[in-house]
Amino acid sequence: MLSVLTGGLEAARLAQPPIAARVPELAPESIHAPHSALALEGVSLSFGGIHALRDVSFDLRPGEIRAVIGPNGAGKSSLVNVISGLYQADAGYIHLGGRRLRHLRPEALPKLGVARTFQNLALFPGLTVEQNVAAGLVFRRRHGLLAQLAGLPGARAEAAEVADRVRDVAGFLGITAHLHRLVSTLPYGLQKQVELARALVASPKVLLLDEPMAGMTATEKAEMAAHVRSARDRLGLATILIEHDIGVVMGLSDRIAVLDHGVKIADGTPPEVRRDPDVIRAYLGAEAA
């Protein structure tokens, strides 16, 4: 595990594009800045006696790809689950869409412009690719069951709109050829793409990606990284990326937050984070620092 990580760090050091230049003024704490797409303020979360998150503050700017890394059990997924309302923080606030919220309801996420993918695939195996992606637009539907059954013009126009949106996103991610297949019959890498499509179809402002490249081949990872980057470029998305592959993270992110045992131990641009003694200690153990 450690050798994998150091290998990743090494590789990242060799091939390092100066991405951070795009985001001006990287003050590590700009929590209450009105221009952040999302911010956490002193969020703590515990399960019984285990502190999953301790007083974590964190901000995300529009158009930024923000990685969250850390060893296993560091609290990365907990962070995403707090933001998406699946866990309720014991303390702290979430700033989203100009509001300071104590808790989020998961049902309210799409309307707040937040979409996410899951660490383990969370698709609907009994639906086609097209239907899976279309499910990402259900929250916007204005026409009820009766209008659909009666085939009212409004309901039909809406169905056509949905189909158009789905085709757009599918084209963008290169999965058009598979639209009519049952999603459970697709290979794993493609299913991950479908999940990204479902998250992107409603044009969210904030995208939470929980290990989008886990279990992928190198080629698939590169493809997924390109998608994440071009989604940001085209839609101006703010992205939170949880990922274990340090090489990918270093190449893709504008800023990186490092969690260890639920505490944010470092936050900054990839070169800053790579030099940080705390980060090196967390990943490599005390002797290495």
Place this chain on the structure above:
Amino acid sequence: MSVFSASVTGARLATGFSLPVLVVLSLGFVAVPLTASPYVLEAILLPFLALSLAGLGLNLLTGYCGQVSLGSAAFMAVGAFAAYNFDLRTGLPIPVSIVLAALTAAVIGLVFGLPSLRLRGFYLAVSTLAAQFFVQWALTKFSWFSNGSPSGIIAAPVIELAGLRLDSAVGRYLFSLTIVTAITLLVHRIVSGPEGVNLIAVRDNETAAKVIGVPVLRTKLVAFALSSGIIGIAGVLWAFTYLRTVEPAGFNLDRSFQILFIVIIGGLATIRGTFLGAGLIVVFPLLLGRLSAFAFDGLIDAGLIKLIERIVLGGTIILFLIAEPNGLSAILSRLSARLRALVRRG
């Protein structure tokens, strides 16, 4: 729970009827009334139609939306008694009484579906048992529902449409078939449209559905209401066209299980599977009775046959759950694919 995530053929069906459906419909509407004996109509086709419709209703809830229910017979009873009482007390035309009965069953179903907002799987199944026992108790306890009849068994009204008395077996069969066909088309339209996406999304991954904005609670309640409404109409058909009596005893827990077995044997989340399952459940006991009469010449008494029937049926269900969780529908798909391959080769 692998049974409940059984895959559905997601392929869009064309808006027109496919050839097999047309063949079945023309057989059902033309050939059967001309040729079938009253026995076939009364003993096989009428219960088959009513149970198919009940299975269809339960499949919408269990197969498509993933919510287990053991209260189907209760909703059948609600439908049958509601239709009887609307007919008795308002004198409205029978079709109107049936629509009102479906609405009544839907409302009761909605109420008993409320626990589904908190409970899942086994726990939900147990809470739907409450519907089963409560409805049967209420219908027996309050004689108002059966119009004060001392035995609790009442004769169902004769179905009249525009002055036409559908008293004969053929008449009742055609009435039943028309309703079942119409509702089957409706269900097909629901599950292949946007609402079908909601139902299956809730079944396949409730958390993901919630996070992407599928209205999980609303979808579950819609499923309970639609399902119970349809099962309510099935209850009307059972009482008015098949038994021609209305009584609470016929709508017991055994009936609920029977409907669940129809759905499991036929295949969850398939419409045609429901009809195959209902066919098997109706025809199988008759075949068994014939077989024993033929082979053992009446040596086996009726009670024993009833037991054998249960054992074989139970075994069949276990076999299906292990060997073919997608039910008869999946077997039929495989057979027709093989047949097509044979035709192409030959």
